[in-house]
Amino acid sequence: MFAQFMVNAWVTASIVAVIAGVVGFFVVLRGAAFVADAVPTGAFAGAAGASLLGINTLIGLGVFALAGSLGIGWLSRRARRDVATALILVMMLGLGALFLSFTVEYSSEIFSLLFGEVLGVSTNEILPVAGLAVVCVLAIAVLYRPLLLTSVAPESAAARGVRLPLVELAFLVIVGLATSLTLPVVGALLIFSLMIGPPAAARSVTNRPLAAIGLSVLLALATVWIAIAASFETNWPIGFFVGTGGAVCYAIGRLVAGWRGSRTRPDGPPSSLDIDRMYIR
Secondary structure, three states, rough: OOHHHHHHHHHHHHHHHHHHHHOOOOOHHOOOOOHHHHHHHHHHHHHHHHHOOOHHHHHHHHHHHHHHHHHHHHHHHOOOOHHHHHHHHHHHHHHHHHHOOOOOOOOHHHHHHHOOOHHHOHHHHHHHHHHHHHHHHHHHOHHHHHHHHHHHOOHHHHOHHHHHHHHHHHHHHHHHHHHHHOHHHHHHHHHHHHHHHHHHHHHHHHHHHHHHHOOOOOHHHHHHHHHHHHHHHHOOHHHHHHHHHHHHHHHHHHHHHHHHHHHHOOOOOHHHHHHHHHHHH
16 A cells, blocks of 8 residues: 555645645635636646647646636626636536547546546656645735635725735636646546535634634545545545545534534624634734
8 A cells, every 4th residue: 555656646645635625725715616616627628638739738737727717707707706617617618528529539648637546646746746735825825814804704805905806816826726737646526525525624613714724634634545545445436435535524514513503502693894803813
């Protein structure tokens, strides 16, 4: 279980779990789960186009991930975000189907973008993923307060002079970056499961942002580690264990939240001012 190829899998999946835990907290907080699913799934079209042109699929993947994020941000100013996200996703999937129709065979490299090949990660793939993780974490650190305020109290953020469209666009770019290099390693199913399940469970347990982010990362790490071990022992797809683990995390989080709520008397929902103070502290 700790041969060289398995060590690469442990290291890379752990890095991806950290990215997913940090970025996923804001995905859940902002109600952007559909975006987190659409961007990596739609970016598959870029890899298909790059494969058709005979260039590195990472280039096409990165271009489409960023283009999809920017497109969602631009259309969201003129329509509901879920509608804008659906339109971008349909368009990118349509392009992907077109690109694949021009190929004589279904490339295994493109297939891995959907389901991942974490057990086949090479040593030279670790450094780019680690670099991406550093960029995403630094970007979240810089935008931490504006992201929190615009997520929980957008009216208060606007009153404070925060430019909501600019923060939203920056957030979408971070989501695009978080998926552009992780998809070839772990696939759309893995990154989406990690970006929603553990963060949603953490948000159910605590309202403190930094504590929720830390718990989200820990849950994501536990999920990938258990999934890798289970996949190695059973030879079942790792995506199955990650998807199941993410759902189990969320279910446990909701049970804990319900148990804690039943033991305390509710004082009523907090006002927007209370939320503002709680998250900006």
